[in-house]
Amino acid sequence: MTIYLQTAARPAKDLPMTDAERKARVELAACYRIFDMLGWTEMIFNHITLRVPGAEPRFLINPFGLHYREITASSLVLIDLEGNALRETKWPVNRAGFVIHSAIHGAVPQAHCVMHTHTTNGVAVASLKNGLSSDNFYGAMLHGRVAYHELQGVTVDLAERESLVRDLGDKHVMILRNHGLLSWGRNVAEAYLRLWTLQRACDVQVAAGQAGGAVNRLSPEIIERMLAESGPGETQTCEDVYAALVRLLDARDPSYRD
Numbered sequence: 001m002t003i004y005l006q007t008a009a010r011p012a013k014d015l016p017m018t019d020a021e022r023k024a025r026v027e028l029a030a031c032y033r034i035f036d037m038l039g040w041t042e043m044i045f046n047h048i049t050l051r052v053p054g055a056e057p058r059f060l061i062n063p064f065g066l067h068y069r070e071i072t073a074s075s076l077v078l079i080d081l082e083g084n085a086l087r088e089t090k091w092p093v094n095r096a097g098f099v100i101h102s103a104i105h106g107a108v109p110q111a112h113c114v115m116h117t118h119t120t121n122g123v124a125v126a127s128l129k130n131g132l133s134s135d136n137f138y139g140a141m142l143h144g145r146v147a148y149h150e151l152q153g154v155t156v157d158l159a160e161r162e163s164l165v166r167d168l169g170d171k172h173v174m175i176l177r178n179h180g181l182l183s184w185g186r187n188v189a190e191a192y193l194r195l196w197t198l199q200r201a202c203d204v205q206v207a208a209g210q211a212g213g214a215v216n217r218l219s220p221e222i223i224e225r226m227l228a229e230s231g232p233g234e235t236q237t238c239e240d241v242y243a244a245l246v247r248l249l250d251a252r253d254p255s256y257r258d
Contacts, residue, residue, distance in 0.1 A: 015086055020053040021060075025073035028060050029256040031188050034245050035117075036068040037252070040199070042118045043067065046180075047097035050188060051105055051112040057081050059105050061098070063091030072258040081106045096155040103161035104168065104184055111184040113191040117199070122181040125202040131175055135215050136208065138201035140223045141230035146198070147171035151178045173198045189242035190235070197232040 028050040035041060035048065044065055051059045060076040062068070078086045083098045101114045125132055134143040149167040152160050168174055173194050174182040181198055185191030208215055218226075232238075249256070 018052075018054070021078070022073075024050050024052050024060060025076050026257050027188055028076060029071050029073040030246055030249055031113075031115075031192065032062060032068040032071040033249050033253065033256045034192075037245075037249060040117050040119055041068050045094065046117055047094065047101055048115045048188075049097070049101040049105065049113065052078065057105060058086060059101065061093055061101065063089065064094040064097075065091055072256055074258060099155050099158060099161060100164065100182070103164045106161075107165040108168075108184065110186050112186055113188045114182070114184045115191050115195045116176075116180060116182045117195070118180040119199060119202070121202040121206045122175075122199060123179065124206050126175045126180060127178045131177075132198075132201055133205045133208075133215070134223055135218050136201060136204040137226075138197050138204060140218055140226035141197055141232055142173065142201055143223050143227060145171060145173065145227075147174040149174055149176050151176065185238075187238075189238040192242050192245075193238045194232050196241075 028048060031048050031050075040046075044067055047062055049059045049061045051057065058078055058080055060078055062071055063075050063077050066075060075091070077089050077091060077093055079093060079098070080086060081102050083093065083095075083102070085093075097116070100116055104111045104114050131148060132142065132146055133139050147168045149164055152163070155164075172184055175198075176182060181195060181202070183191050183195035183198065185194060
């Protein structure tokens with residue numbers, strides 16, 4: 001089984017570093033460090049990708065071999081939809097990350113940022129037959145807004161991209177059955193708040209199950225009201241939440257900018 005793409009073999013020559021790419025590198029490196037700050041890490045695995053603005057579909061991904069805490073703006077790998085590195089790099093790219101993220105970046109033009117995690121509670125809920133419950137504050141916000149994709153093995157087969165995109169449909173968050181969580185957004189802040197809401201829903205669902213009592217079911221009317229009033233994709237809220245996390249990160253360790 002091939003678990004990585006060797007990306008150093010065919011870099012594009014004389015590709016200028018645009019201001020947009022520099023900005024994207026810093027923004028994505030910050031996101032990796034924020035995930036580490038939150039404990040959303042899985043050793044050197046999992047991925048967050050960010051599309052670099054431009055005519056060609058290109059996106060940044062983590063180098064396979066670095067922990068999220070080690071990632072810097074300069075260490076991120078720029079690849080195309082075929083997995084080719086567009087700059088010299090000593091690091092390979094995890095094939096599973098390429099398959100999942102290239103599928104969404106390639107099929108959804110608005111998906112500038114894609115996030116995928118294997119948090120314990122995320123995988124736990126992904127392993128439940130009935131999936132995510134709507135009977136908590138966060139789950140109610142996502143009622144009817146979560147896509148599901150069945151596990152087909154380690155995601156290294158390019159053929160799986162078609163079913164991933166089909167199952168995602170018009171949803172912004174997905175539970176990969178028995179596997180983990182995924183979100184996408186028009187920018188990092190939007191993808192982050194959507195994933196955070198899904199993660200919180202999973203955390204509360206698992207905690208409620210461990211509490212041992214009967215769950216208080218929400219009525220369809222209350223769930224509809226929650227859907228109407230909640231805004232995990234509301235632009236200003238996303239930006240404000242994410243900006244606060246970047247400030248915390250900068251106060252702790254701004255080395256991600258290197």
